[in-house]
Amino acid sequence: MTVVTIHIYPYVTPQCMILVTGGAGYIGSHCAIRLIEEGKDIVIFDSLELGHKETVDTLRSVSKGSKVEFVQGDLKNPSDIRSVFEKYDIDAVVHFAAYSQVAESMKDPQKYYYNNVYGTLNLLSAMKDARVGKIVFSSTAATYGEPEYVPIDEVHPQMPINPYGNSKLMVERIMDDYSRAYGLRSVRLRYFNVVGADGRIGEWHVPETHLVPNVLKSVLSPGGVFSMFGTDYDTRDGTCVRDYIDVRDLIDAHILALSYLDKGGETDYFNLGTNDGSTVREVFSECEAVVGSKIQVNECARRPGDPAVLIADNQKAKSVLGWEPKHTLKESVETAWSWEQKLN
Ligand code: UFG
Numbered sequence: 576m577t578v579v580t581i582h583i584y585p586y587v588t589p590q591c592m593i594l595v596t597g598g599a600g601y602i603g604s605h606c607a608i609r610l611i612e613e614g615k616d617i618v619i620f621d622s623l624e625l626g627h628k629e630t631v632d633t634l635r636s637v638s639k640g641s642k643v644e645f646v647q648g649d650l651k652n653p654s655d656i657r658s659v660f661e662k663y664d665i666d667a668v669v670h671f672a673a674y675s676q677v678a679e680s681m682k683d684p685q686k687y688y689y690n691n692v693y694g695t696l697n698l699l700s701a702m703k704d705a706r707v708g709k710i711v712f713s714s715t716a717a718t719y720g721e722p723e724y725v726p727i728d729e730v731h732p733q734m735p736i737n738p739y740g741n742s743k744l745m746v747e748r749i750m751d752d753y754s755r756a757y758g759l760r761s762v763r764l765r766y767f768n769v770v771g772a773d774g775r776i777g778e779w780h781v782p783e784t785h786l787v788p789n790v791l792k793s794v795l796s797p798g799g800v801f802s803m804f805g806t807d808y809d810t811r812d813g814t815c816v817r818d819y820i821d822v823r824d825l826i827d828a829h830i831l832a833l834s835y836l837d838k839g840g841e842t843d844y845f846n847l848g849t850n851d852g853s854t855v856r857e858v859f860s861e862c863e864a865v866v867g868s869k870i871q872v873n874e875c876a877r878r879p880g881d882p883a884v885l886i887a888d889n890q891k892a893k894s895v896l897g898w899e900p901k902h903t904l905k906e907s908v909e910t911a912w913s914w915e916q917k918l919n
Contacts (some may be wrong), residue, residue: 591666592616592642593833594659596650596698598634599626601769601778602713603671605822606829607634607643608773613830616642618663620656621672622649625780633775650694653701660705667709667833668702670695676784677717677739677880684738691742696749703757709836710750711829714763714844716818716885718744725852726818726888729765729844737880747844754842762832762840767818767848767887769825771907777914778822786817786855787908790862791915794870801870803855805877814855816884818848821902821910831896848887849900858904865908 593610597603598619603626610617611634619631635643644663648655650672659665673691674680680687695712702710717740718733735741750761770787772778778788793799806813828847853861863870892898 592618592644592663594618594620594663594665594668596620596668596670597626597672599623599628599630600671601780602766602822602825603669604630604634604776605773605826606669606671608637608776609826609830611638611641611643614639614641618644618646618659618665620646620648620659623647624649625674627779630776630779637775650697651690653697656698657701657704660701660707665705665707667711667836668698668707669711669829669833670698671713673713673743675715675739677737678784678878680737680739680742681880687738687742688745691739692745692749695746699749699753699759703753703759708759709833710759710761711832711836712746712750712761712763714743714747714765715740716765716767716846716848716887718747718765721882722885725884726848726850726886727846728888729846729891751842760836760840760842762836762842763844764825764828764832765844765846765887766825767820767846767885769822770819770904770911771821771823771902772910772914773823774910774913777918778911779918786858787819787862787911788915790859790870791866791912794862794866794868795915795919799871801859801872802875803859803872804875805855805881806874807877808883810854810883812854812856815881816852816854816886818850818852818886819858819904819907820848820887820900821907824900824902827900828892828896828898831898835896843895845892845896845898846887846889847892847898848889850887850889852884852886853904858908861904861908862912865905865912
């Protein structure tokens with residue numbers, strides 16, 4: 576009689592992880608915290624050049640058992656990102672890591688092409704070789720350039736007017752080709768103006784260039800005066816109009832995009848905005864209302880490269896992803912204000 580011994584190994588389904596590049600930065604960390612709260616295992620990949628170690632610590636403290644791994648690395652070093660795919664079982668990538676300052680990109684375009692384009696190529700190449708086939712990418716309204724019409728829909732011509740916008744558009748095009756040739760599917764999310772905070776984490780740029788944190792910082796710094804750039808635009812009150820989208824709503828779209836790709840959704844791109852615009856003066860007034868006092872303002876010349884009006888047509892994200900932004904500008908400013916006081 577032949578005795579056959581059957582070894583029954585405990586079978587544990589390995590839970591695949593989601594890689595969040597730039598997860599120690601403003602928007603990336605808001606995505607990371609949401610994924611952690613949904614019980615997902617994640618790997619945060621960040622060089623900490625612009626992101627913050629303290630943010631990673633906060634993210635880790637939120638976890639109730641799910642894995643939060645942190646890898647300090649630079650996408651410009653192929654081996655840094657390749658080793659992530661060797662070490663972890665990655666199912667999908669949410670790619671935030673990038674430089675994003677328009678003015679800086681005008682002064683030093685190479686920095687932007689090298690980091691945002693070459694760095695992303697290294698990521699895509701590592702994904703391709705590891706057979707990871709899903710990516711959600713932070714693109715931008717800056718890929719449209721000077722608008723020919725507003726609200727801007729996704730078929731609006733993409734003619735960036737600065738290297739930052741060019742670098743993001745190049746990545747969009749590269750992703751189209753990777754999708755066609757290798758089946759690496761992507762959702763490109765074109766952000767308009769992102770504002771607000773979760774509260775435990777928030778917007779923390781050094782230096783800060785964005786409107787809402789700059790208004791709020793001027794309140795907190797002794798003798799601080801907010802500089803308002805350009806009051807002679809052809810708009811309802813002379814200041815630029817932007818479409819302000821709450822970071823928590825923005826992250827909802829990323830979660831929906833991941834599930835869209837999980838369900839086999841095709842490579843696509845979506846605007847993320849509210850379909851509505853506010854002027855700089857209106858945002859400033861909202862900040863005064865939230866802070867509860869008058870804020871000192873200095874009306875300055877226009878900032879070079881600022882288009883007068885940028886408003887998103889968000890119908891496509893609503894109908895295809897089922898996305899619905901919920902937060903008002905007031906709520907965004909309130910959360911930004913409580914975060915800013917914590918940061919100060
Ligand atoms: N502004 C001020 N004072 C400040 C900061 C900003 O008056 O201290 C004004 C700007 O001139 C502009 C508006 O506030 O009219 C919004 O400026 P932000 O810097 O907050 O945002 P941008 O619209 O310039 O930039 C955003 C994204 C970029 C993206 C760009 C697309 O942050 O990443 O939209 O055009 F490239």
